[in-house]
Amino acid sequence: MxxxxxxxxxxxxxxxxxxxxxxxxxxxxxxxxxxxxxxxxxxxxxxxxxxxxxxxxxxxxxxxxxxxxxxxxxxxxxxxxxxxxxxxxxxxxxxxxxxxxxxxxxxxxxxFEAQALAVAALSDENRERIGDATGDMIASRVVLGPGTGLGVGGLVHAQHSWIPVPGEGGHVDLGPRSKRDYQLFPHIETIESRVSAEQILCGRGLVNLYNAICIVDGIQPTMKDPADITSHALAGSDKAAVETVSLFATYLGRVAGDMAMVFMARGGVYLSGGISQKILPALKKPEFRMAFEDKAPHTALLRTIPTYVVTHPLxxxxxxxxxxxxxxxxxxxxxxxxxxx
Ligand SMILES: Nc1ncnc2c1ncn2[C@@H]1O[C@H](COP(=O)(O)OP(=O)(O)OP(=O)(O)O)[C@@H](O)[C@H]1O
Structure with a gap:
């Protein structure tokens, strides 16, 4: 047996x-x-x-x-x-x-332990950098993957080895900060009255955020599929979709910055999952990186941490x-x- x-x-x-x-x-x-x-x-x-x-x-x-x-x-x-x-x-x-x-x-x-193991050594052909911070420091890393859900894995570097840390980081709270956030958050569908990061940062979360924008702006939602929202956003053909993806990038930057601080991820933060690669042009706009770095009193630290989208297909x-x-x-x-x- x-x-x-x-x-x-x-x-x-x-x-x-x-x-x-x-x-x-x-x-x-x-x-x-x-x-x-x-x-x-x-x-x-x-x-x-x-x-x-x-x-x-x-x-x-x-x-x-x-x-x-x-x-x-x-x-x-x-x-x-x-x-x-x-x-x-x-x-x-x-x-x-x-x-x-x-x-x-x-x-x-x-x-996400497997994803974390992958980012210990990912060559430039298999990742796309977002922002100006560079460097392949041998130091702890984090991987965040918005897909069907939001997965998070840490990769701690200690005692000359890489230690993957599985967890439930996708379920941390995500709170409003800007005036617009305060308008939208009451309309985000909650899980047991809580807006966890995964309520926004995944496929169904994109739809959740888009619906909240439509409610606040008094417009009829026309899209139910996350891929429709992102393709209209990237094409610039629908105002609510454009704002959805822009805010998605902001919130992803905010959570990615939090995870970077938790793990002291000087080695970099990596975005994987089904959605990151699909919205790469939107992640390269300023919102993601601005939110990532906006972490007083640690802005200077966050500025030095590189961020990447994982492009390796496997x-x-x-x-x-x-x-x-x-x-x-x-x-x-x-x-x-x-x-x-
Ligand atoms: N172009 C797109 N834009 C936005 N969301 C998308 C797009 N394509 C797929 N999605 C969403 O991404 C999610 C699937 O993500 P992902 O491919 O990471 O799946 P998974 O959970 O890893 O499953 P599997 O490993 O079986 O593929 C679904 O919610 C889907 O609606």
Whole structure:
């Protein structure tokens, strides 16, 4: 019977690497520490009843390589032998995987830990800088990802290693500051009467903010899809959409600046998730960076911290691969989330 195991011994190669999102799951296999990962086509989670079936049909049936271990990044807390995913019906059951898929060792981590691992070493081709602050200081970092929700992960640099810190940073309070904020915030849909950052800084949050603007300005909302709002905003073809994305950039800058202070992220703040890349031109306008730096009494500190949008198409997989190759460079906790035959 497979058992939970806290071993920090390296996982044996070949290693199956998986980034399991709500809509898509992405897989690759690392055959050894030096080889390029063997990449498999994205799997749509809705196309398979279980993750085990998706791994069998989407990966194992397509290669002669039998992985001995697996590292899987999932959206959601890892508290038990059964890990339900936040935005799809799959349940990750490492014990069942070990029994059914010929894998002997499974480590499950949080999706934003994987994103954090990725930003330890991201080359310039895989990121786009926002603002003038530059530098690749070996120092703590933060990643924020507005997508279906708002994920936040810290990457603390301590004792010569990178320590990813999973958390629920997307659920911090977000408060009004400007006169316009005070008009709009009473109309932002709350969660148990609270405006958490995720009520605004994600796909449905964009719609929430757009609706509040329409209410205050007395206009009929015409858009329900976040992608419509951002495309009208970028094209400059709808005034409320333009303001929505401008304020989204301001609020994202505000929360990103807060996270930078919490983690003393002199190494940089990285924006990932489905939305950041799509609104890159809006993030390059002054609002994001102004809000990021507007952190008295620490404005001078924030001015020195670089901010980037992650443009790597498979950043989480890249982060997990770096860890799988060189586990000694990272302080990844395995307690309660590693299972071995
Ligand atoms: N062009 C766009 N502008 C604004 N929002 C968008 C755009 N395209 C997608 N979105 C929103 O982004 C969210 C999806 O984000 P993301 O791609 O990060 O998903 P995810 O939760 O990581 O899931 P998965 O990993 O399965 O893709 C949805 O709310 C979607 O409506």
């Amino acid at each position: 497979p058992k939970p195991n806290h071993s920090t011994a390296p996982l044996p190669f070949p290693i199956l690497i998986g980034d399991i999102g709500g809509t898509n799951a992405r897989f690759s296999i690392l055959t050894d520490a030096y080889a390029e990962p063997k990449q498999f086509p994205n799997v749509r989670t809705a196309d398979f009843a279980t993750i085990d079936e998706a791994i069998q049909k989407g990966v194992l049936d397509k290669t002669a390589v039998q992985p001995r271990s697996a590292i899987l990044a999932v959206a959601g807390p890892i508290n038990d032998d059964e890990i339900p995913l936040t935005n799809c019906d799959w349940v990750v059951r490492p014990k069942t995987m070990i029994e059914g898929l010929g894998i002997e060792d499974v480590l499950v981590v949080n999706d 950043a989480a997989l890249a982060g997990l691969s770096s860890y799988a190759r060189m586990p000694a460079n990272f302080g990844v906790s395995t307690e309660g989330r590693r299972w071995r035959r």
